[in-house]
Amino acid sequence: EIVMTQSPATLSVSPGERATLSCRASQSVSINLAWYQQNPGQAPRLLIYGASSRATGVPARFSGSGSGTEFTLTISSLQSEDFAVYYCQQYNDWPMYTFGQGTKLEIK
Amino acid sequence: EVQLVQSGAEVKKPGESLKISCKGSGYTFTSYWIGWVRQMPGKGLEWLGVIYPGDSDTRYSPSFSPSVQGQVTSSVDKSISTAYLQWSSLKASDTAMYYCARVMLSAGHYGMDVWGQGTTVTVSS
Numbered sequence: 001e002i003v004m005t006q007s008p009a010t011l012s013v014s015p016g017e018r019a020t021l022s023c024r025a026s027q028s029v030s031i032n033l034a035w036y037q038q039n040p041g042q043a044p045r046l047l048i049y050g051a052s053s054r055a056t057g058v059p060a061r062f063s064g065s066g067s068g069t070e071f072t073l074t075i076s077s078l079q080s081e082d083f084a085v086y087y088c089q090q091y092n093d094w095p096m097y098t099f100g101q102g103t104k105l106e107i108k
Numbered sequence: 109e110v111q112l113v114q115s116g117a118e119v120k121k122p123g124e125s126l127k128i129s130c131k132g133s134g135y136t137f138t139s140y141w142i143g144w145v146r147q148m149p150g151k152g153l154e155w156l157g158v159i160y161p162g163d164s165d166t167r168y169s170p171s172f173s174p175s176v177q178g179q180v181t182s183s184v185d186k187s188i189s190t191a192y193l194q195w196s197s198l199k200a201s202d203t204a205m206y207y208c209a210r211v212m213l214s215a216g217h218y219g220m221d222v223w224g225q226g227t228t229v230t231v232s233s
Contacts, residue, residue, distance in 0.1 A: 001170065034219035043207055043226055044153065049219035087153050091218040095167040097155040
């Protein structure tokens with residue numbers, strides 16, 4: 001089973017600043033990686049698929065990069081609604097998925 | 109509008125059975141896999157399994173395979189565009205939020221692009 005490890009567990013950033021979240025796979029997943037945002041009390045929302053493609057309706061301040069085992073989600077100029085929990089998910093083993101444990105992005 | 113609508117919150121006792129539902133609309137239900145995701149209180153997302161409504165092909169996470177865990181199974185009634193998650197004997201540890209989600213169709217990418225609102229399952233004596 002592919003293990004996904006996210007870091008840091010919690011990230012404190014001020015509004016308007018840039019946030020960089022990391023996700024590491026225990027073995028190569030190529031670019032078969034997605035990122036999700038989950039606000040409190042809400043269902044997850046797909047942000048990025050294919051490591052760097054934004055899902056429909058996702059603002060351009062969200063960007064994804066990486067391939068193989070190392071991935072990054074960058075949020076430029078943080079807005080109030082961006083403070084949430086973010087999960088990476090590999091689907092290289094489709095139809096087997098694995099989620100990372102999540103990174104909580106909080107207001108500094 | 110493409111959406112998945114899940115059934116309402118459930119409160120059950122240990123040992124009871126349960127079936128929750130996920131109804132798709134606004135798209136061809138039989139053409140997209142549906143995935144199930146568990147979120148225990150205060151915890152992260154865990155993938156349970158996927159089902160293809162077109163032919164009921166079902167795959168489970170090794171951690172939640174009916175042959176291992178023995179309880180949770182997925183099914184579908186394509187005549188009413190509805191997928192189900194079912195337990196034969198609930199345990200307190202099944203207490204969680206359960207989400208269904210549509211698996212996207214995009215050139216070999218399998219992210220989950222549409223999510224249900226979630227069904228809270230509480231198991232307590």
